[in-house]
Amino acid sequence: MTLKEREEEIVDEFSLFSDWMEKYEYIIDLGKEAPPINAQYKTDDYLIRGCQSQVWLHAWKEDDKVHFEADSDAFITKGIVALLVRVLDGLSPEEILNTDLNFIDEIGLKDHLSPTRANGLVSMVKQMKLYAIGLQHKTEI
Amino acid sequence: MITSDKIVDFDVLEIRKDFPILNTKANGKPLVYFDNGATSQKPLEVINAIDRYYKTENANVHRGVYFLSQLATDLYDGSRQKITNFIKAEDTNTVLFTSGTTESINLVAQTWGRKNLSEGDELLISGMEHHSNIVPWQMICEEKGAIVKVIPLNDDGSLNMEVFEERLSSKTKMVAVAHISNTLGVVNPIERIIELSHAVEAKVLIDGAQAVPHIPVDVQSLDCDFYAFSGHKMFAPTGIGVLYGKRELLEEMPPYKGGGDMIDRVSFEKTTYAELPFKFEAGTPNIAGVIGMGAAIDYLNKFDWKDIIEYEDELLRYVTEELLKIEGLRIYGTTDQKIPVVSFLVDDIHPYDIGTLLDQLGIAVRTGHHCTQPLMDRYCIPGTVRASLSFYNTKEEIDVFINALNKILKMLR
Numbered sequence: 001m002t003l004k005e006r007e008e009e010i011v012d013e014f015s016l017f018s019d020w021m022e023k024y025e026y027i028i029d030l031g032k033e034a035p036p037i038n039a040q041y042k043t044d045d046y047l048i049r050g051c052q053s054q055v056w057l058h059a060w061k062e063d064d065k066v067h068f069e070a071d072s073d074a075f076i077t078k079g080i081v082a083l084l085v086r087v088l089d090g091l092s093p094e095e096i097l098n099t100d101l102n103f104i105d106e107i108g109l110k111d112h113l114s115p116t117r118a119n120g121l122v123s124m125v126k127q128m129k130l131y132a133i134g135l136q137h138k139t140e141i
Numbered sequence: 142m143i144t145s146d147k148i149v150d151f152d153v154l155e156i157r158k159d160f161p162i163l164n165t166k167a168n169g170k171p172l173v174y175f176d177n178g179a180t181s182q183k184p185l186e187v188i189n190a191i192d193r194y195y196k197t198e199n200a201n202v203h204r205g206v207y208f209l210s211q212l213a214t215d216l217y218d219g220s221r222q223k224i225t226n227f228i229k230a231e232d233t234n235t236v237l238f239t240s241g242t243t244e245s246i247n248l249v250a251q252t253w254g255r256k257n258l259s260e261g262d263e264l265l266i267s268g269m270e271h272h273s274n275i276v277p278w279q280m281i282c283e284e285k286g287a288i289v290k291v292i293p294l295n296d297d298g299s300l301n302m303e304v305f306e307e308r309l310s311s312k313t314k315m316v317a318v319a320h321i322s323n324t325l326g327v328v329n330p331i332e333r334i335i336e337l338s339h340a341v342e343a344k345v346l347i348d349g350a351q352a353v354p355h356i357p358v359d360v361q362s363l364d365c366d367f368y369a370f371s372g373h374k375m376f377a378p379t380g381i382g383v384l385y386g387k388r389e390l391l392e393e394m395p396p397y398k399g400g401g402d403m404i405d406r407v408s409f410e411k412t413t414y415a416e417l418p419f420k421f422e423a424g425t426p427n428i429a430g431v432i433g434m435g436a437a438i439d440y441l442n443k444f445d446w447k448d449i450i451e452y453e454d455e456l457l458r459y460v461t462e463e464l465l466k467i468e469g470l471r472i473y474g475t476t477d478q479k480i481p482v483v484s485f486l487v488d489d490i491h492p493y494d495i496g497t498l499l500d501q502l503g504i505a506v507r508t509g510h511h512c513t514q515p516l517m518d519r520y521c522i523p524g525t526v527r528a529s530l531s532f533y534n535t536k537e538e539i540d541v542f543i544n545a546l547n548k549i550l551k552m553l554r
Contacts, residue, residue, distance in 0.1 A: 020168070020501050025552050028494070052509050053493040054523070073523065074491035075553060076498075 003095055006087045007103035014107035023108070024076065031079030037071035048120060048127050053077045055120060059131035061139040065090050066132055070124075080109070081124055088128055096132035101125060151448035156533050159184040159440070163533060170503025173538045178323050178482055178529030179507055180373045181354055183437075187377060190436035191429050202428055203402055203419075217428055220435030221418070227438045228368065229359040230385050234417040237391070238426055241382035242350040243273040245369035246317070248384055248421065249346055250277035252394040253367075254315070257344075260286035263312040265343070267292040267300055267329070268519055269322040272512045274348045278317060292318070294519055298325040298474035306337060313343040320352035324511040324527065325474025326457075326482025328356075335365055344390070350374055354531065355453060355480040357446045360385050372430060377437035381430030384421075391417050398423040449532050456530050456539065457481040463543045467550065473525055481530035484511075490553050492526045498549040499526075504542055 001009070017023045037046075041058035048055040053074030060067055068085045072078035087103065088096050104110050109121070134141045149155075157163050160182045165172050174182060194216070200209035202217045221233045230236050239245045258264070264278055268291050275289075282289050290313075292305040300318075309316070316338040321328050331347055338345045346367040352358060354375040360368045367390070372381040386394075396403055396414050400423030405413040414420045460483055464470055469488040486492065496508030509524040510517045517524060528542065 021498075021552075024498060024501060028552055052524070053491050074493040076494050077491075 003087065003091060003099055007101075007106075010083060010087070010103050011106045020108075027079035027083075028075045029079070030082045031072070031075035031077070034071075034078055034082040034085075035069075037069050041069070042071060048123050052120070055081055055124060057081070057124070057127055057131070059128070059135060059141065061093075061135045064092060066093055066096055066135050068128065068131070077120070080121060084124055084128060093132040093136045097129055148445050149443050151444060151452060151532075153452065153533065153535055157535075159186070160533055161185065161188070167503040167505065168501050171541075173504040173534075173541050175528040175530055175534065175538075175542065176505045176507050177354070177531040177534075178326075178351060178374070178511075178527060180379065181376050181531055182533070183376055183378070183433075184440050186440045187433050187436045191378060191433045194429050194432050198432075199428075201425055213428060216432050216435070217426070220431045220438075223435045223438045224383055227358075227441075228353075228383075228385055229361055231361060231388060235385055235388050235391060237384045237386065237418045237421045238431055239369075239382045239384050240380055240427070241371040241373070242348060242369045243277075243382075245367075245382055245384035246274055246346065246348065247277045248397050249367050249369075249386070250281045252397050252421075253344070253390065254278070254281040254285070256393070256395060258282065258285040258287045258314055261312065262287040262314045263290055263308075263310070264288070265290050265292055265305070265308060265313055265316045265318075265338075267318045268294045269298070269300075269325060269327070269513060269516050270317070270319055271323050271348065271350070272514070274317055274319060274346075275515070278315075287314070291515075294516070297476050298322065298327040299476045299478075300329055300334075302330070302333070305334070309337060309341055309343065311341055313338070313341055315344050315346065317346040317348070319348040319350075320358075321349075321355070321480055322474065322513075322516075323351050323482075324484050324513045324516055324525065326351075326479040326484070326529070327474045327476050328352075328478040328480065331365070332363060335363060339364070351480065351482075356450065366390055372434040372437065375434075375437055376440060377434035378430045381427050381434050383434075388417065391421070394421075396420050396423070400424040402426070444532075452532055453481045453530070456534060456536070457483075459536055460528065460530065460539045460542075463539060464546075467543075467546065473520060473522075481534075482527065483529075484525040484527045486522060486525055487550060488554070490550070492524045494553055495526045495546070495549060498552065499542075499545055502545040502548075504545055506542075 037056050042056050046056045046058050048057055053072050055072045055077055057070045068089045070081040070085050162182045198212050200213045202214040204210055221236055225233045225236045278289055290308050293301045295301050320331055335345045344366040347365045349368050349370040353370045366387050368385040370383055373379040403415050403420055403423040405415050471486050473484045492508035496506055499506055507527045
């Protein structure tokens with residue numbers, strides 16, 4: 001699935017919900033279902049600063065594609081980072097760097113999770129892009 | 142709006158009319174404001190006083206010979222008198238205006254601390270302190286080679302007074318503790334702390350930020366050396382606060398900031414400083430904030446403290462009882478001396494999840510470490526959900542909060 005198709009799929013899923021409690025319910029379910037990060041990466045080295053809850057993010061490269069795994073101690077945060085992983089995992093570093101992640105806007109996540117809020121959405125996206133830069137010429141950081 | 146000057150009967154529905162924001166909505170739901178520990182809402186009397194000041198009374202204070210400047214100066218000085226009476230200080234010279242509790246504590250650390258601390262001296266703070274009653278002391282102690290020691294907490298959130306007495310010694314130069322914990326709502330036995338500290342000739346600074354909106358404070362009967370508090374937590378505007386200090390201490394302390402209004406005579410060779418309280422108030426002050434704070438005190442003075450305390454105790458009892466009906470819910474801070482603040486966790490659900498969903502239902506609570514990270518470490522938790530109530534909150538709002546919480550917990554479990 002292309003990046004665009006993945007984003008459209010998420011936008012479709014969110015269009016089913018009439019209010020924000022339903023959207024959150026869905027994000028929470030995503031957070032509950034998402035697999036935990038490999039225990040060796042659940043350390044301070046992989047922690048993203050700037051979130052009220054803790055978020056761990058690990059990335060590596062296989063066949064020129066970047067892969068992500070992420071975790072959080074809060075369900076909502078874990079659901080949000082799971083959405084980001086779903087969109088960006090398996091893309092080339094260049095694709096990751098060039099995307100605007102329009103789906104965040106389209107599902108209304110941006111209004112509710114603006115950069116000034118303590119959820120760290122912006123920090124997560126920034127960290128994923130930093131990984132993509134680092135993995136342009138390496139396989140592991 | 143309550144307008145008479147005499148004590149009025151306590152009627153929460155009438156009181157709520159004085160606070161326009163309580164009738165607004167958040168995320169489409171009627172606002173339930175349970176974050177009073179962070180900042181309080183403002184009554185119309187305060188809002189109108191600021192509005193009136195800028196519309197008809199604005200001029201710089203202590204400067205002009207003209208009508209408007211004299212009017213602003215009278216209002217400004219009048220507020221200092223109201224605050225002096227409010228905390229029962231000796232006189233207005235012992236009541237300094239600052240930007241808030243944080244600046245008040247920094248002022249003491251940077252002036253009293255700089256003058257009086259030296260290598261090997263000790264300073265005692267408690268394990269429940271807000272970062273603003275930790276970091277200013279760490280900064281000056283690091284510079285002076287003095288040591289910060291900590292009074293630990295018992296499991297119920299009370300201070301371990303036995304260890305306090307053990308750690309208190311002739312080396313202790315300052316004891317800095319909160320009157321009431323912002324995270325736990327627990328009231329500390331500051332009378333005893335002050336008495337014991339004075340017995341070893343240590344000075345005592347009380348962080349009163351959480352106390353002044355909830356209980357009457359009498360700095361002279363407490364006999365504390367310094368008492369710091371903010372306006373915005375006691376229904377006054379942001380950016381204005383107070384440092385009370387005993388006159389002999391303030392007189393000895395060097396100025397903190399240089400500028401206008403704090404001088405007696407300036408020449409390029411030598412400047413002499415103004416008398417108290419102006420020595421510590423360089424530059425044009427927050428005049429609107431000071432006048433707003435005077436209005437907040439006028440507002441509070443319309444009530445009998447006994448009524449406020451009785452009502453808030455009832456809110457605390459009700460919210461605590463209702464919360465404890467929820468399976469897996471733990472309250473942090475369980476002494477019998479509390480203001481209506483409840484800090485809690487449910488199972489291992491992250492406070493951020495609870496706070497985010499409560500917000501969707503119009504309920505404002507605080508989540509996180511509440512600027513008390515050492516306290517969170519003490520309980521080995523990342524943070525809590527804190528509901529901090531005020532006398533304008535109601536049992537009906539508590540019902541809305543509890544229903545919302547039950548709904549949310551179904552989603553999160």
